[in-house]
Amino acid sequence: MDSLSLKPAVADAASRATVRPVSGRIADDMAMLRAAAELTRDLHAANPRIYWTDFLLSVAIGYAALATAIFAGPLWLAIPAGVLSMLALYRAESFTHEVSHMKHSSVPGFRLAWNLLIGIPMLVPSFMYEGVHNLHHARTRYGTVDDPEYLPLALMKPWTLPTFVLASLLAPIALIFRFAVLAPLSLVIPALRRAVVARYSGLAINPQFQRRAPEGEARTLWHRLELATSLWAIALVTMVATGVIPLRAFLIFLAVVSAVAVVNQVRTLVAHLWENDGEAMTVTAQYLDSVNVPPPSLLPFLWAPVGLRYHALHHLIPSVPYHALGEAHRRLKATLDANSPYHRANYKGLPGLVVKITRSTLVRGK
Numbered sequence: 001m002d003s004l005s006l007k008p009a010v011a012d013a014a015s016r017a018t019v020r021p022v023s024g025r026i027a028d029d030m031a032m033l034r035a036a037a038e039l040t041r042d043l044h045a046a047n048p049r050i051y052w053t054d055f056l057l058s059v060a061i062g063y064a065a066l067a068t069a070i071f072a073g074p075l076w077l078a079i080p081a082g083v084l085s086m087l088a089l090y091r092a093e094s095f096t097h098e099v100s101h102m103k104h105s106s107v108p109g110f111r112l113a114w115n116l117l118i119g120i121p122m123l124v125p126s127f128m129y130e131g132v133h134n135l136h137h138a139r140t141r142y143g144t145v146d147d148p149e150y151l152p153l154a155l156m157k158p159w160t161l162p163t164f165v166l167a168s169l170l171a172p173i174a175l176i177f178r179f180a181v182l183a184p185l186s187l188v189i190p191a192l193r194r195a196v197v198a199r200y201s202g203l204a205i206n207p208q209f210q211r212r213a214p215e216g217e218a219r220t221l222w223h224r225l226e227l228a229t230s231l232w233a234i235a236l237v238t239m240v241a242t243g244v245i246p247l248r249a250f251l252i253f254l255a256v257v258s259a260v261a262v263v264n265q266v267r268t269l270v271a272h273l274w275e276n277d278g279e280a281m282t283v284t285a286q287y288l289d290s291v292n293v294p295p296p297s298l299l300p301f302l303w304a305p306v307g308l309r310y311h312a313l314h315h316l317i318p319s320v321p322y323h324a325l326g327e328a329h330r331r332l333k334a335t336l337d338a339n340s341p342y343h344r345a346n347y348k349g350l351p352g353l354v355v356k357i358t359r360s361t362l363v364r365g366k
Contacts, residue, residue: 026285032332032342033283036316039331043317043324046106050323054306055095055110059117062088066256070249082252086259087302092118093260094306098322099126100133115225120232122257123175124203125225131218132202132211137318142286143276148204148211153274154360161361164205165269171261172254180233183226205268267304270353271311275360283316284341290315291353292346294329303350312345 065085072078096119099111111126119125135141136149143150153160178200186193198210201222214222239245273289281289290312293300300309307314307322313329314320320328336342347353 026282026288026341028282028284029341032287032336032340033316035332035335035342036313036328039335040317040320040324040328043320043328046102046321047323048107048110051095051098051107051110051321054323055092055114058088058092058095061085062092066253069256070252078252082256082259086256086263089118089122089256090260090263091305093122093124094264094308096124096126096129097133097306097308100130101318102321115228119225120229122260123172123179123229123233125229127214127218127222127225128201128203131214132204137315139283140280142315143281143289144278145206145208148202148206148209150272150276151205151274152277153269154357155275155277156361158358158361161269161358165262165265168261168265169258172257176233176237179226179230180237183230184234263303266350266354267308269357270350271304271308273360274357286315287312288341288345290345292329293349293353294333294346295326297349299349 062085065081065088068081069078069085072081095114099114102110104111115126132148136147138147141147143152151164153164178196182192182196182200186196197213202209202211204211213219236245236250240247240250271291273291276285276289292312293304293309304311307325310325310329313325313332317325317328332342333346
């Protein structure tokens with residue numbers, strides 16, 4: 001249906017429907033939900049050309065800049081090259097979010113290429129996110145103790161915010177240990193294997209989350225990717241220990257990977273408002289607890305790449321590919337009137353969001 005022909009009806013419904021508290025929650029705004037479904041019906045098809053071009057360019061730039069940072073002599077060249085490598089590899093790595101949502105037949109071979117070029121080398125194979133992230137989108141799990149990607153950070157002590165971010169600095173060391181040490185040992189120690197699967201096989205922030213063992217095709221893919229990543233981690237450690245890879249080159253690699261993890265953790269910090277105390281939430285409440293940072297702000301292109309700047313919108317329409325979210329946002333913004341809750345999840349940029357959650361911890365986390 002043409003979005004323009006739908007606009008008057010949706011706008012009229014939006015003017016009548018208001019967000020009402022219901023039993024301590026926020027009632028679903030049916031006009032917004034209906035508009036999100038109706039206005040984006042033609043936006044669900046992934047464009048393979050966009051996926052491959054964007055991803056491969058990010059990979060090429062990321063590794064070329066990493067090589068420059070490693071082999072360049074002067075700091076004035078090495079440092080900018082390292083920053084460029086971090087941003088490009090961060091963008092390439094962020095495609096794991098798309099991998100976890102896409103129908104793999106729509107972009108054949110993309111998951112395999114992502115794992116070979118980014119997932120395995122960066123020690124974050126796709127099984128660490130697939131099967132975990134989808135739980136975050138489950139209607140009755142979001143914001144509860146069963147959500148692997150949710151913590152009520154806004155309700156915690158102020159010191160938890162810097163701890164949350166700085167802990168990510170150790171991510172590459174933890175991943176090397178997980179794949180080079182724990183994975184091989186877990187093959188001969190059943191109790192350790194159960195712990196590795198439950199506690200150390202998901203990119204989650206909820207410390208109470210325990211993952212179930214995979215089954216069927218997911219189990220086969222998991223084992224293959226885990227084997228490949230473990231072999232790479234062991235080879236990497238061995239080559240550094242024997243001098244095949246110079247220590248300086250290895251430390252630069254760790255610094256870039258750590259920087260990627262920190263930037264992603266900062267993005268995670270402002271991806272939601274983190275104000276839910278564990279109660280199941282309506283879709284509208286989940287949307288309002290999430291964050292869009294749309295244009296004209298430009299910096300989110302760097303710190304929230306591959307559609308992550310439209311994180312709240314993504315929670316409304318998770319099957320829409322990243323390259324179509326901008327158009328979806330423009331349609332909804334133009335169609336829904338000023339009273340719609342849709343506009344309340346749109347923010348100007350990173351600084352204001354950091355200040356918002358920091359103030360929340362100062363007020364509520366005493």
